[in-house]
Amino acid sequence: MAKNKIALVTGGSRGLGKDIVLNLAKKGMDIIFTYHSNKSAAEHVIKEVEQIGQKAKSFQLDTRNITSFDDFFDHVTKYLKSETGNENFDFLINNAGTGFYSPIAETTEVQFDEMINIHLKGVYFFTQKALPYLNDGGGIINISSGLTRVSFPNMSAYALAKGAVEVFTRYLTKELGHRGIKANTIAPGAVATDFGGGANRDDEQKRKIVSGITALGRMGEPEDIGGTVAFLCTEEARWINGQRIEISGGMLV
Numbered sequence: 001m002a003k004n005k006i007a008l009v010t011g012g013s014r015g016l017g018k019d020i021v022l023n024l025a026k027k028g029m030d031i032i033f034t035y036h037s038n039k040s041a042a043e044h045v046i047k048e049v050e051q052i053g054q055k056a057k058s059f060q061l062d063t064r065n066i067t068s069f070d071d072f073f074d075h076v077t078k079y080l081k082s083e084t085g086n087e088n089f090d091f092l093i094n095n096a097g098t099g100f101y102s103p104i105a106e107t108t109e110v111q112f113d114e115m116i117n118i119h120l121k122g123v124y125f126f127t128q129k130a131l132p133y134l135n136d137g138g139g140i141i142n143i144s145s146g147l148t149r150v151s152f153p154n155m156s157a158y159a160l161a162k163g164a165v166e167v168f169t170r171y172l173t174k175e176l177g178h179r180g181i182k183a184n185t186i187a188p189g190a191v192a193t194d195f196g197g198g199a200n201r202d203d204e205q206k207r208k209i210v211s212g213i214t215a216l217g218r219m220g221e222p223e224d225i226g227g228t229v230a231f232l233c234t235e236e237a238r239w240i241n242g243q244r245i246e247i248s249g250g251m252l253v
Contacts, residue, residue, distance in 0.1 A: 011096030019226030119161035189248025215250025
C-alpha cells in the first residue's frame with residue numbers, strides 16, 4: 001500500500017495557512033505545520049485534519065529566527081522517522097508571515113528588516129534547510145502577494161520582500177529540476193484575514209473599495225486560496241513549474 005504524501009506548511013494554524021492545511025488533507029496528504037505562538041489554535045487544526053481522515057503534527061517556529069531551523073528539522077525528521085520510517089517529506093509550503101502598513105517616508109529600519117527576515121531571509125534559509133529532506137519529485141510553493149503586480153501606498157517593504165520571493169522561486173526551478181522538484185508561487189489578492197491588523201476583514205470601507213476593483217465583486221476569503229495550493233501538490237499539476245499564479249478574483253485586471 002502506497003504511503004500518503006506529506007506536506008510541511010509554515011504558519012498553518014490560522015488564516016490562509018489553515019485553509020491550505022485543510023485542503024491538502026482533503027487531497028489525502030498528511031500534514032506537518034508550524035505555528036508561531038497559539039498552540040491551542042494549532043491543536044484545533046490538528047483535530048480538523050483528523051476529522052478529514054489524515055494525520056497532522058504541529059511544531060512551534062518563529063521563521064524570523066534562522067538559528068532555530070536546525071533544531072526544528074531535527075525534531076521534524078525524528079517525528080517522521082518514528083511515524084513513517086523515513087525522515088523525508090514531499091511538499092514544502094512557505095506561508096508564514098505578517099505585514100504592516102507604513103508609508104516609505106515613515107518606515108523604520110526595524111520594520112523593514114522585519115519584513116525581509118520573515119518573508120525573504122526566513123523563506124530562503126528555511127527552504128535551504130528543508131532541501132535534504134524533500135523527496136525527489138516533490139514540490140515547493142511560496143506565498144507571494146498581488147502587491148507585486150499592482151501598487152498601493154504604505155505596503156512597500158512587504159511587497160519588496162514578496163517580489164524577491166518570486167525571483168527566488170524561479171531560481172529554485174533551475175537548481176532543483178534535476179531532482180524533479182517543482183517550484184511555484186501563488187499570489188493572493190486582498191483576503192479577509194488578521195493580516196496587517198485585520199483591515200481586510202474588519203474595515204467595511206476598505207472591503208467596499210476592494211470589492212469595487214475586483215471583477216468578481218467581493219473581498220477574498222481564506223477559503224478561496226487553499227484549494228489552488230493543494231492542486232499544485234497533485235499529479236494533475238505535474239507540468240506547472242516556475243509560475244506565479246495570482247488568486248485575486250480578478251483584482252485590477
